[in-house]
Amino acid sequence: MLFNSISFLVFLPIVFILYWWSNKKSLPLQNVLLLGASYFFYACWDWRFLFLLLFSTALDYFTGIKMAEAKNQGHKKVWFWLSIIVNLGFLGVFKYYNFFATSFTELLAGVGIQANFWTLKVILPVGISFYTFHGLSYVIDIYKGRIQPERNGVTYSLFVAYFPLLVAGPIERATHLLPQIKKKRVFDYSKAIDGVHQIIWGLFKKVVIADNCALFANDIFDHYQSMNSLSLFLGAIYFSFQIYGDFSGYSDIALGTSKLFGIDLLRNFNYPYFSRDIAEFWRRWHISLSSWFRDYLYIPLGGSQGGMMMKIRNTFIIFLVSGFWHGANWTFIVWGTLHAFYFLPLLITQKNRHNIETVAKEKVVPTIKELASMILTFCLTALAWVFFRAKTVSEALEYLKNMFQFNFKGGIQFLEFERYSIELLLLLSLFIVVEWNSREQEHPIKGKGTMLKALLILIGILVLGVFSSPADFIYFQF
Amino acid sequence: MKQFSKYIFGGIVVILIVMSVLDVVYTKVYETSYPRTKFQYLRSLKNQKVDYIFIGSSRVENGIVPSVIKEKTGKLAVNFGFQAAKLGDIYELLQLIKEYNIQYETILIQVDYIYNIPKGHSTIFEFEMMPFVRDNAITKAYSDTYSAHPVANYYLPFYRYCRNDLKLGFREIFANFVGKKTNIIPNKGYGAKYGTSNELKGALPDVILDKNKMVDSIQSFVKQNKMKVLFYCAPFCKENQNQNFTTKLKTKIPELHDFSRVLKDDKLFLNCNHLNDTGARRFTEILTEELLMK
Structure with a gap:
């Protein structure tokens, strides 16, 4: 269901009317309605991938709670890595497996070794990169002790699947969206x-x-x-x-x-x-993704702390990963690398925040x-x-x-x-x-x-x- | 919420008014501007007299040169061949010629393998006709039969211009408004093709359809309105397979004039089914001598 389609033109007013009609009743009703609408919206793309979305939601919901309830740091780490590995595993299988298989085959062929890795005939589930990153930020925030896990299943599911952002972002943060979902909304003209x-x-x-x-x-x-x-x-x-x-x-x-x-x-x-300049461009383009990488990758890698070489290394990692996030193709990796090179002079001359x-x-x-x-x-x-x-x-x-x-x-x-x-x-x-x-x-x-x-x-x-x-x-x- | 509902309702009303105004403006421009499409040209001949009207597919559009007929006979011919036209389009054109009261001496209809296509239509004809869908019952019936969204096209203002934006949208309306001309009128509908294919190969159907109801409709319409109509089949390249299809076609339309094998030189063809400009001029001479000068 595209935003610029007739079906969305029908879907949106229906959900809007039902939503504000149920507003008179309670917050849970508002959220249940939005969640139902969101799953319907997603199922309109391909209902089979709804199960993947539900699994991803359930995984992060339970690992979040388990991390908070963990008796020691070791247990907490186990639940954290379980969530990270499974989330990235899904992303890897659905989005990147074929890329790695074909690239590796080509690499081996280049040195004279004939190999034939299986490629999977998989369709990329719509929005997987976006909702996976939602879940990852939530789990990382709990692990780092920035937030407490959400215990209401509906509230958490809505945070992941809220239909306006489900298929192409913006990539939301639990600290920003969850408090709004937990509060009863009153119509504001x-x-x-x-x-x-x-x-x-x-x-x-x-x-x-x-x-x-x-x-x-x-x-x-x-x-x-x-x-x-x-x-x-x-x-x-x-x-x-x-x-x-x-x-x-x-x-x-x-x-x-x-x-x-x-x-x-x-x-x-x-x-x-x-x-x-390019630094300003990245503060203004796909802000939710840039800030996600800044907070969950660049800063944990050391960010701007340390020497110039570390800053350069971290910058290249960020742009490479950002390129790769866009798609499993060398074109995106080159695109990201090119932006890293654009960024380099600003970083070296310390003009990236001018x-x-x-x-x-x-x-x-x-x-x-x-x-x-x-x-x-x-x-x-x-x-x-x-x-x-x-x-x-x-x-x-x-x-x-x-x-x-x-x-x-x-x-x-x-x-x-x-x-x-x-x-x-x-x-x-x-x-x-x-x-x-x-x-x-x-x-x-x-x-x-x-x-x-x-x-x-x-x-x-x-x-x-x-x-x-x-x-x-x-x-x-x- | 009440205030918001009013705003949305008011907005919808304003959008509908804007769409209605745009519809009226666009339609008026298409109706009154210098014809840029063949359908506009057809409409512009309302209550006028021409001598010969050729109708059919691209094999007419690229194969009949009215200026050659003019040179040889001194008479006015117009070419209403539409790309990918089928028998349904031909029937529609015949009805419109009557509806627009276009007077003529003879109508020449090109028929070939389209006999084997009982359904289908020319999308070019469809979009060219679309501004005039409310012109008369014939255009409405055509839209009802062939368009994807006939109800919206007819009743929802401006919808048909949005759906066909690349062909009928802002760029085209602007060109109409400023009177930017095409070659339609100077060439009387003829669309020349140049060059030739290195390898001319083609194939006609090996069997012929038992019956095409549209041919019956055309024949009964012609008879009922006492129209003077000639059926003919334009040339194919000599390498075409199943050339005897036209013999079979003659059993279905006995009055058919078969020109399918009159041109043997490959240089006269753009591809197996279509003549290039030289071929079109040569064929038009032959057809004129055979059908219009005897």
Whole structure:
């Protein structure tokens, strides 16, 4: 059930009405209803994987309690590692087994040893990376003594399976979400309206920006060998906006939907393409994942403590793992590594925390320096996205090689789906202006004239949206 | 909650109004602008007179050159061949020619292996017709029969433009609005193809369908309305297998004029079923001499 589907348009109002109707009764009813709706939502993808979700939930729920009840540190450690190993084991089997099997076979073949590892014909359960990370953070927090285990099964299950965040995040923390689930929600008009507006903006980003960019980016990437450098540059730009519109649009819909139920989720995007360096980009892109890695991997590894070599090592580990988290393909690993290299100069010169404030705060236009650094940062991320989008590393390298041959023969190319390659630039420019003007707030439909803004964006969705060939949300595959 | 319900209800009403307004604007633009699609061209001929109307699939669209007919006979021919058109599309076109009161001397219908396809339709024809789904009972019936969402297309404002956004959306409406022209009118519907395939191979069905109800509907409609109609079969490349299919087809449509083997030179074909521009000009000359000048 996609957020931009008719079925979700039916599902959401039904759950909303039932939820606030049951509000008159009790908190447990609210939670039971949300949990039931969440399992139904998940079962709509593939009901068989519901059992995996239930198992993962039960595992972390019981190991959490067992850790708290453990008589000594040794017992606590056993339960902790049981949860970690089983959780990562599932992730390993479903997401990474085939990758390791084929990579190992290729490696052995490279040194002349013929081996044939079995590959599994498994479908990746939707959202497995997200709910596994939910569970992991919960278990780690209990182990570290930051939180107490949740003893109410419904409350904990809802924390893991809450439908707005179940399939593609944001990756929530127990410290943030559990207290909200445990408290009875009272209908808040302004929060609900804000939620509706955020959903509308998220839909615009998905249906208008991402899906239009997808048409162009797919055509260019699929035929990159016959494209000139101009088209290849445009292809990289279109994919950059596609993935941003797609994922941040999804996140906006998730956050807006959750606000309708009186629950605030962690903000996942904060205008990342207005970043002045890569460090700032990572503070603004997929924030819930970046902060997860920071808190549960970078800091335990020693973080910024210790010498420069340790910092560099930890940075590379974080980016490699982050790349690998996205998918079992060398393209994602190269993408992560590339970002580590981008980060390196900032780390060495200790400038990675220079740009904390919003760019050109309370100003209409940025300075030349700010503009130049934003463009440079965007170009670096767009180059890295080529690896993210390409099917193989060699394909990405060939794409980049053709791109930097500066062959502009043929000028503006006519794409196979009967559009000129530059056609989308006007729409993207308009989108950048809208985002720039609202960069100090969560989304653009806020402040003065919200009704008019919402109406204009709705008209934009109707007139400019792609409805005939909607693309799946990219992050569902992770 | 009451205030929120009002807001949502009000929002839904506003969206419906916006959709209705957009629907009216888009439809009006498609109705009144310079024709960019073949269906718009067909509609623009309302109450007008042409001499010859060719209807059928891409084998008509890429195979009949009205300018050649004009040169040879001095008469006006129009090409209403649609890619992947089936007999249902042909029947629809015949009904629309009558509905729009387009006067003509002769209608020429190209029939071939589409005789063996009892169902199906041209998606190109479908989306080109979509802005005019409320034009008359014929377009509505076509949508009811072939569209995926006929009720929504007809009753829900703007739905059909959203569903066909890549073909009928903002880009196309803008091109219509600013009067950006296509080759449809200058070429009278003919779509030239260039080049030739290195390996021309094809195959016709080895058996023919016992009966195609759509042919019966077409024939009875023609008879009932006293339309002057000629059936013909356009050329196939010489390497085509089961060439005797057209002989079998002639047993089903005895008045069929079989041109399937009149062109032997491979250079005249884009592929086994479609002529290139040179081939189309050559074939149009032959057809004109055989059917229109005798």
